Amino acid sequence: MPHRLIALPEYRRNALDKLARVSDSMLLRGPIHDVHVELGASFAPFGGWEMPVQYGGTVAEHTAVRTAVGLFDVSHLGKATVRGVGAAEFVNSVLTNDLGRIRPGKAQYTLCCTPRGGVIDDLIAYYVGDDELFLVPNAANTAAVVAEMGKAAPDGITVTDEHRGYAVFAVQGPRSAEVLDALGLPTAMEYMAFADAEWDGRPVRVCRTGYTGEHGYELLPRWSDAEPLFRALLAEVRARDGQAAGLGARDTLRTEMGYPLHGHELSPEISPVQARCGWAVGWKKPEFWGRDALAAEKAAGPRRNLLGLVALDRGVLRQGQTVLRGDEVVGETTSGTFSPTLKVGIALALLDTAAGLQPGDEVEVDVRGRRLRAEVTRPPFVTPHTS
Numbered sequence: 001m002p003h004r005l006i007a008l009p010e011y012r013r014n015a016l017d018k019l020a021r022v023s024d025s026m027l028l029r030g031p032i033h034d035v036h037v038e039l040g041a042s043f044a045p046f047g048g049w050e051m052p053v054q055y056g057g058t059v060a061e062h063t064a065v066r067t068a069v070g071l072f073d074v075s076h077l078g079k080a081t082v083r084g085v086g087a088a089e090f091v092n093s094v095l096t097n098d099l100g101r102i103r104p105g106k107a108q109y110t111l112c113c114t115p116r117g118g119v120i121d122d123l124i125a126y127y128v129g130d131d132e133l134f135l136v137p138n139a140a141n142t143a144a145v146v147a148e149m150g151k152a153a154p155d156g157i158t159v160t161d162e163h164r165g166y167a168v169f170a171v172q173g174p175r176s177a178e179v180l181d182a183l184g185l186p187t188a189m190e191y192m193a194f195a196d197a198e199w200d201g202r203p204v205r206v207c208r209t210g211y212t213g214e215h216g217y218e219l220l221p222r223w224s225d226a227e228p229l230f231r232a233l234l235a236e237v238r239a240r241d242g243q244a245a246g247l248g249a250r251d252t253l254r255t256e257m258g259y260p261l262h263g264h265e266l267s268p269e270i271s272p273v274q275a276r277c278g279w280a281v282g283w284k285k286p287e288f289w290g291r292d293a294l295a296a297e298k299a300a301g302p303r304r305n306l307l308g309l310v311a312l313d314r315g316v317l318r319q320g321q322t323v324l325r326g327d328e329v330v331g332e333t334t335s336g337t338f339s340p341t342l343k344v345g346i347a348l349a350l351l352d353t354a355a356g357l358q359p360g361d362e363v364e365v366d367v368r369g370r371r372l373r374a375e376v377t378r379p380p381f382v383t384p385h386t387s
Helices: 008-013 033-038 058-067 087-094 139-152 176-182 223-238 247-257 291-300
Strands: 042-046 049-054 070-073 080-083 107-113 119-129 132-136 158-161 169-172 194-199 202-207 216-221 304-311 322-325 328-339 344-352 362-367 370-377
Touching (some): 033 223, 049 058, 049 247, 080 087, 087 119, 087 132, 087 139, 107 139, 119 202, 169 176, 176 216, 176 223, 202 223, 304 362
Antiparallel strands (some): 042 049, 070 169, 169 216, 304 344, 322 362, 362 370
């Protein structure tokens, strides 16, 4: 059955710029690609995968998540396991955040850095036990994370790429718990906690995590079990005024929350200190990759900081636009979109600390040769409801 593949220029206009430079025939597909075709999805390449960008429209899908519930297929996300005696100790010596802050059954946002303090990837680490960690990196960076950790792992500890071992579905929005309750799945858990459960006799890991700023869950069934679970979830989502949502809504939702996207707000050239992700660094830990470089940058003060911009003039902000104060270049946007919630253009931007910009200050953004006024702010742009 034919399906729509969005052309590259249109995809960029949707503010989803991290594209795989590969031909359509080389793109990977998730376990329920045919279901997305059946639902009338538009597709585009992202991180080497052919992804559903929207079904009925990004704004409607975004609004459903903020007001009711949305269902995302994000099976392109990486999955890896680290197993062996002392696995947690090893992972803690590699990734930035401190696993000592959590316990088995909890998850943690963390980063894998280079020796110079740049970011190989940001990821979620699920603390299964002292001898087993489950990692969810970004799709395009999974192989690099697995390879680097595998090379560093001591004897007896294995790092296994399970990218196609599990699907990932995100149920997000104020009515998300109702959806899971209807399927007999656990919902009474703390934020950033997870539980292993069963649905229809099939194992599924349920996590109180998400990338939208709303109350929500991420479900990890086996790759081979993905389709029946997705269809069951979608039926319950639709029964609660929700809908399937694509990568377009995922991007507008995360931008409203100021959540970083690797390749935009984090990269080998953009450190956690610059991206204001220092809260995900265990500064008191004696060891993790990039520790010395990050500690030195923190002590000296970063040369640039991530802040938000809200457009004061009509127009949509995008990635890679120059930020000015008068005739002085003071930074560059890293992500930008039209906020369906606020009904204005918003952006994240790396601003030079030497400029001394603070929330409330006014700057201008060069939008194709036209200067658009914007106010500096500190994200999130909208109030989160994760708890």
